[in-house]
Amino acid sequence: MELKDKNVLVVGLGVSGVAAARFACSRGARVGITDLKTAAELGAALDALEELPIRYLLGGHPVEPFLEADLVVLSPGVPAGIEPLRRARAAGVPVVAEVELACRFLRDVLVGITGSNGKSTTTALAAHLLRGAGFEAEACGNIGSPLVDMVASTTPGRFLAVELSSFQLESIDRFRPWIGVVLNVTPDHMDRYPDLDAYKRAKLRLFRNQAAEDHVVVNADEEHAEEFAAASRAPSFRFSRLRRLHNGVCLDGSEIAWMRDGSPIPILPASELGLRGPHNLENAMAAASIALLCGAKPELVAVGLQDFRPLEHRLEPAGEIGGVLFVNDSKATNVDAAAVALRSFETPVVAIMGGRDKGGDFAALRPLAERRVRRLILIGEAAPRIAAALDGAAPAERCGSLEEAVRAGLEAAEPGDVVLLAPGCASFDMFDNFEQRGRRFKEAVGRLRDAGG
Numbered sequence: 001m002e003l004k005d006k007n008v009l010v011v012g013l014g015v016s017g018v019a020a021a022r023f024a025c026s027r028g029a030r031v032g033i034t035d036l037k038t039a040a041e042l043g044a045a046l047d048a049l050e051e052l053p054i055r056y057l058l059g060g061h062p063v064e065p066f067l068e069a070d071l072v073v074l075s076p077g078v079p080a081g082i083e084p085l086r087r088a089r090a091a092g093v094p095v096v097a098e099v100e101l102a103c104r105f106l107r108d109v110l111v112g113i114t115g116s117n118g119k120s121t122t123t124a125l126a127a128h129l130l131r132g133a134g135f136e137a138e139a140c141g142n143i144g145s146p147l148v149d150m151v152a153s154t155t156p157g158r159f160l161a162v163e164l165s166s167f168q169l170e171s172i173d174r175f176r177p178w179i180g181v182v183l184n185v186t187p188d189h190m191d192r193y194p195d196l197d198a199y200k201r202a203k204l205r206l207f208r209n210q211a212a213e214d215h216v217v218v219n220a221d222e223e224h225a226e227e228f229a230a231a232s233r234a235p236s237f238r239f240s241r242l243r244r245l246h247n248g249v250c251l252d253g254s255e256i257a258w259m260r261d262g263s264p265i266p267i268l269p270a271s272e273l274g275l276r277g278p279h280n281l282e283n284a285m286a287a288a289s290i291a292l293l294c295g296a297k298p299e300l301v302a303v304g305l306q307d308f309r310p311l312e313h314r315l316e317p318a319g320e321i322g323g324v325l326f327v328n329d330s331k332a333t334n335v336d337a338a339a340v341a342l343r344s345f346e347t348p349v350v351a352i353m354g355g356r357d358k359g360g361d362f363a364a365l366r367p368l369a370e371r372r373v374r375r376l377i378l379i380g381e382a383a384p385r386i387a388a389a390l391d392g393a394a395p396a397e398r399c400g401s402l403e404e405a406v407r408a409g410l411e412a413a414e415p416g417d418v419v420l421l422a423p424g425c426a427s428f429d430m431f432d433n434f435e436q437r438g439r440r441f442k443e444a445v446g447r448l449r450d451a452g453g
Contacts, residue, residue, distance in 0.1 A: 001104040004028035009065050011085070012075025013037070013045045016098040016168075019146035020073045023101070025052045032069070034061050067091050073101055076142075076167035079192060097171035099141065099164065102148035104174065107156045111290055112175070112206050114164045115183030117337045118283045119143075121275070122183060123163040125287035125308050130159050132304035133296035137161060142168075143311075159294060166202035167192075176209035179290055181217040182228045183282070186336035191359045200224065207232035217289045219282060220245060237293060239285035241278060249285045249292070256285065256305070258298055268302040274309055277344035313438035315344060319445045323415030326406070326445045329422045330438030335360035338424035342368045348417045349373050350409045351394075352402075354380035355425030355437075362389035362424065369393035375412040377405045381429040402430070402437065406444040 008029040010021045017033070024031045034057040039046060042058065057065055066072060066088040072095040074080060085095055103110065113123045120143045130137035136155070141147050141162035150160055162177070185200045193199040204227075207216060214234035218225045221242045229236035238248035245259050254271065257264035273284055284305055291301050310316050311331075318326040329341045333355075342349060342365070351373050362385060369376065369390050376396040378386055383398050390396065395412075399405040402421075409419035421441045423434075431437040 001101075003071075005030065006070040007032070007068055008071045008073060009034065009069040010073045010075070011035075011061065012078040013042055014075045014077050016146045016148070017073070017075040018045055018048050019148050020075075020098045020101060021049055021054060022052065023148045023151065024073070025054065029071075031055070032057060032065050034058070034065060036060060063087055066093065069093050071096065071101075073098055074171050076165055080167075080170045094173075095171060096173060097168045097175075099147045099162065099168050100172045100175050102146075102151060103172075103176070105151045105154065106147075106160070107154045108150065108158045108160045109156075109294075110175075110177040111159060111161045111179040111181070111294075112164050112177030113161060113181045113183070113286075113290075114166070114169065114203050114206055115181075116186045116334065117340060118183045118279060118286070119163045119165075120331065121280065121311055121314055122181070122283045122286045122290075123161045124311055125275075125283060125304075126161040126290040127159070128308050129287055129291040129296060129301055129304040130161070130294055133291060133294075133300040135159055135294065135296070139163070161290070164206060166199055169205040170202050172205060172208075174209060176211075177206065177214070179215045179217060179293055180206045180210060180232060180234070181286055181290065182206065182222075183219060183286055184222050184336075185224055186334070191357070200227075204228065204231045207234070210234045215293050217286060217293070219286070220248065220250075221282075237289050239282070239289050241282050241285065249289045256281075256288065258288075258292055265298050267298050268305050272306055274306055276310070276315055277340065279340040279344070280310075280315075313434060315341060316438070316442075318421075318442045319449050321410055321445070321449050324410060324413040324417050324419055326409075326419045326441075327421065328438045328441050329420060330427070330434045330441060332422040332424060333426050333434055334358055335362060335364055335424050338422040339365055339368055341420060341422035342372050345372070345418050345420070348414070350375045350377060350413045350417060350419045352377045352379065352405045352409055352419065352421045352441075353386055353424050354378045354383045355423045355427050356380065356429040357382040357385055358426055360424060362386045365424070366390055366393045374414075374417060375409075377408050377412070379405050379430070380423075380425060382425045386424070402440050403444045403447075406441065406448060410448060 008024040032055040066084040127139035137159040210232040220238040220240040252264040313330040373394040
């Protein structure tokens with residue numbers, strides 16, 4: 001793809017938009033950026049590009065620049081169906097995601113990882129296992145650096161573990177991972193998709209360009225596993241937490257093992273895994289599957305599984321006060337992720353939930369709330385809806401801020417309990433992103449601990 005002297009319009013100035021704009025400028029393109037936010041609201045994003053010759057169209061999306069563009073690069077936070085994009089496509093203007101732009105210039109081996117939950121952990125763990133096995137590997141995409149930032153150091157011998165959202169996959173064309181992984185599909189982003197099938201179809205676009213020499217990794221326990229496997233021309237490699245496989249990665253008794261024609265190659269006792277919870281056992285099996293397909297030795301995979309630690313904001317211990325453990329799972333941004341977090345603890349939980357509703361079914365949490373939750377602390381826009389859906393399942397109270405919720409959580413908890421931030425919602429009603437929400441939670445816990453509880 002030649003970008004020199006081409007009109008490139010970047011839509012949305014998030015992290016990937018900034019990276020795409022910088023890259024297009026480096027290739028000699030005439031770059032424009034459009035965003036619904038104003039210059040005052042964009043702040044740091046504009047500062048990152050201040051030295052570059054960019055035309056800004058802020059505070060809206062005027063149609064004309066879309067029609068004048070030779071290429072439109074779409075940020076994942078911008079819905080693909082907005083009117084200017086429809087007009088551009090109708091006029092024959094290519095509209096691509098930042099990851100699609102990047103893949104036209106990369107020579108690395110791509111491992112694409114998507115799913116409703118577990119993407120970041122699996123992506124980071126896969127890169128960790130590959131590096132531990134002696135390969136050059138980086139985690140990127142929705143975790144770490146945008147994929148287009150990898151172009152400057154591209155090399156055929158490097159593995160790129162790329163976390164991919166459904167939003168990014170909506171706007172790919174030639175993107176082709178050597179290994180494609182769908183961890184799971186559960187209701188998420190129902191505020192953007194009309195139904196679960198539409199969301200699932202976006203995920204399955206990951207496989208659209210694969211060939212017979214590529215690989216698909218699927219969770220054999222997933223309801224849609226056969227559909228995932230059939231979506232690609234590549235052979236499937238499976239993993240399972242719940243049953244013994246003839247081929248793939250699964251439990252052989254209490255040990256994670258690589259099954260080859262019914263014969264186990266032991267990797268690691270599941271009890272020695274450096275991550276907590278059954279969902280992380282699945283993430284570890286997915287990452288081990290990737291590493292084994294890339295040629296990693298099982299004994300080196302075992303070492304990597306042992307010494308990997310949780311990512312920030314994903315069941316991350318945030319401190320202890322008076323025998324009460326505080327856990328930050330701010331990344332639990334949908335109902336299914338909140339359920340996974342609640343299942344990760346045997347002790348009673350004081351659950352802090354709420355934020356911006358994404359259309360999830362909070363009533364699905366009722367059985368877990370009845371069995372495991374000592375008290376619900378509700379925050380944000382979704383608090384009334386969660387309260388109605390879980391009425392009577394556990395005592396509940398509403399708080400006006402996260403700091404107030406942390407204090408209420410400590411007051412409600414008993415020694416040995418867990419105060420768990422598992423919002424089940426997006427963060428954008430009160431915070432810039434889930435990372436900021438998680439940091440604020442940890443800061444509030446720290447202040448409360450320093451004040452003596």
